[in-house]
Amino acid sequence: MxxxxxxxxxxxxxxxxxxxxxxxxxxxxxxxxxxxxxxxDQRSKYNQSLGRSIEQRPMMINQRNRIGDFELDTVVGHRGHSKAVLLTLIDRKSRFFWAYRLKDRTTATVNEALTKFLTTFNGPVHSFTVDRGTEFSGLVSLESQYGIKTYYCHAYTPAERGSNERFNRNLRYFYPKGTRFEHISAQDLTTTLLQINQRPLKILDWQTPYQVMLTNLSKNSD
Structure with a gap:
């Protein structure tokens, strides 16, 4: 800045x-x-052949040509003492970043949160790019209902969700490792996300993720 x-x-x-x-x-x-x-990550040893590979992801998504293509991850809290996690999502084009506090990272809980996102987000959602953690093994059930596609990264390759990884580190600045997410209020999380989304980024020509997302949503509504 x-x-x-x-x-x-x-x-x-x-x-x-x-x-x-x-x-x-x-x-x-x-x-x-x-x-x-x-x-x-030891959670996904049996999950390596799951779903649609990132190698099948279209060039339009790879080149960040549109909003609505999201990278997803879960951020863990206090290991061994808390099951609560944050489910994070970032739009590849705008870098607009959002998160939900979850009671655990089971498939059912993750799908419930994503259903909430898909039914409340005021914009297009074309795809999810995720790792092979078991919490994302049930996303195929959302595809036909909401018209999205899910792409699974290669095992142990977080760079294939580079934007998500980078913004997760931003989130850790506010919530260091060991944070018990069940003690974080929804209002506190929202305030944190607004701060992150209102930071100008060089990669966005010094616009904020919020500005880029809003501009693209306005174009889509015309």
């Missing part, structure tokens, strides 16, 4: 941080020095 408004290169700002010319350090940045490590 600073680089955009004053037309400074991002590299210059980082140099100033290193030189102590700005009143906070690189260590204050949310992701500085954090090496992203992902535990091997």
């Amino acid at each position: 600073i680089a955009h408004e004053f037309k400074l290169a991002t590299k210059s700002i980082y140099n100033w941080l290193n030189q102590g010319r700005i009143g906070f350090s690189l260590n204050d940045l949310p992701e500085h020095g954090v090496r992203q490590r992902r535990n091997v």
Whole structure:
């Protein structure tokens, strides 16, 4: 945001941080020095041949040419002490990010939340791209009813849902690992999501995900 408004290169700002010319350090940045490590997910060993492969995903989705193509994931809370999770969704084109708090990540609970999303979202939903976690094994039941297609990533390849992974890390800035999501109110989660969606992004020419989504929804309604 600073680089955009004053037309400074991002590299210059980082140099100033290193030189102590700005009143906070690189260590204050949310992701500085954090090496992203992902535990091997043991939930889906039997699930590797499930559904439609991401290799079958059309170029229109791959190139982010339209709104309505979503990447999905679940974010776990306090392992061993809480079953509550967040189901996260991000639109590939606009990077509009949303989440639902779930009591657990069973197939039935995930499908219930997605049914709510599909019946309340004021825009098109063409596809879901998901990993091979067992919580997503029942999405085929939503396809015929809502006219969507589900694409399953290769096993242990989170980069195939890169936008979702990136925004999940943004969410972790507000809710660090170990957070018990059953203690998070719906209002608190909504406020957090609004903050995330109102951040200008370089990849969106410094528009916010909210602005891009709203613009595209307006075009669709014309």
